[in-house]
Amino acid sequence: MQEGSSEQEFNSIRASIAMLNSNLDQQNQRKISVLNELQNLQEKIRKEGAESKVKKFVSLLENLKLLERQESEIRCDFDEKRSSLEAEVSDLEEKIAAGSDSKMLSRGLDGSLNESLQKLNSAKRELAAKLRAIVSIKRQLDDAPSQSELIQYECRLSELNAHIQEKLQQTRKFYATYNALLEIKELMLKETSLLNSINSQFQEAIASTTGRMKLLESMQGIVKGSQQKLGKVQLGLQEEQKVCDALKERYTAAMAEQRRCYSLLKAFQEECARNEKLQSQTSA
Template sequence: MEEQQQKKIDELMEKMDAFEADQSKVSGARVGDILNFQSSELMQVVQMHQEEHEKIRAQLEEVMSAEDFSELQHKRQMEKRAQKMAKLQERMEEIAEEYTTTKEELEEVFTALEKHKNLNQRIVEEIDRLNALETPENSADLKTLKALVSLNESLKQQEKDFRQSCQKERKRLQELLANDKLTAEDEEELQRIEMIEQTYKDDCERLNQMRSLNAKKTRDIVMVKRKIDEIPSRTESTQYQQALLDLYEQVDAKLNETRQYYSTYNTLSNTLEFWHSEVQLMESISGNYKTAMKNDKTKEMFVKQLEEKLTIVEGNIKKANDKLMNEKTTLDEVKRKYGALLEKERAYYKATKDFQEECALNERLQEE
């Protein structure tokens, strides 16, 4: 019994839902039919629908209690609202996806716009710079350069358009070939386009090879220029020569000063040794004199010792004199060599001066 009652309630609810759906959804054709009705007929239709709705409602109230009916109505309203919320949520997600996609596209557009602005700004600055460099002397060259640049851009655009047209024509002919609809003229056109593309590829390969050779030649030229720049000029060579001469003079002066210090030190050391020897000799004579004078034998021995020491001193004096003469001879030889070197130096400076004068004369003659 309860199952039959529940089945009846479900059937009535379905009828009520269908009735409300019919009321909420009115097609354009139905609106036209309604407008064609007379007002009395329209009122009859409305009244008939209301009676049908009331009849279904009364049947539900008979089957169900008032509380169950209110609960059922509330449940139906909640389900409708839940469906509506789900549809709104789906629509909201679709709108969010559309917003994200639109935002990304807008960001890409803004990025491209910013790049174009920067490029335009650089172009404007470069144009201003070129205009600033324009003078009456180079105005003709700048006009020629501008014309060549315009011609280059035009040729690039023509090449791009020609390639696009060839690609479109090739695609069309390939489609016709796939559909077996090629005519003799189309086949000739396709062969001509393929020949043009092959020629273009060959020319591109030759162009790349020429660019590679040009880059290699440019590197070689840069390397040679760098090596040429590393070679000092005449002015730099003169400066280096003068710097080396100044350094040599400083080193030579320092060397002479050091030699003088060593010579003075050696001379004073030898003089000190001689003075020590003389002092020791005088002390020895003074200490042995009283003992030696006591008898004739010791006196004779003392005299012999003095004679031996005198002989040794005379030998040392002779050696010192021989060394002095050798040093004087060496000094004279060094002075002679120094004089010869001075003569060579004067001849070198004179030859250098004559060479510089001849170089200057050669440059003047070349300029004339």
């Protein structure tokens, strides 16, 4: 009965070793798939010129290399443990074949089995930790946007930029209109107050020579201020006219460039049709 139980325990140890070997093979396959995905992502990065993602992938590669080094260390440790377990198994088989004392054999077997189980459990925990690290790196790689997603982001950003520019132009136009109307209001209020002042003081000022002189001087000052204000407005109008002329020139150049592009596109389409026709004739 004891020999049968010993053989069962040996079989369980061998099954554990086989399971660890299968886990290592699965980890190697996952590592190879992760490396292939990293190579594909690096090629996409080089094609798309996404420099912002390169640093992230470099850090992921460094983590993967660190995991590979740790995995090699675990592999070496596991090989040593497996060789020691195989040596112990072979030793126990020799003892069983030699017919050694069953009590001593069972004691040694229990101790070796406990130690072997502890080693197997520690190896399983280390392998599980490495697998979790590889899965987390794979998730980080999956979080990186693909080429189609980047194109969609670029289209949405361009649309948002055009919408923002349109709103900005409308806001500037409204502010300019408001400022112009506010300036007109201020000028009309000044004109109204000036007319009211002249109307209230005209009879008193015209009654005496001194009053007439003061009235004349004040009117000259008013005319001078109005001329200065008119000069500033004219300067602003000239500047706005220059800007308008520059925009018209740019618009004319853009229209000419558009017509040229249309003519080139039409010529290109004609050449493409001609090329297809020649290819069809050649194939026929």
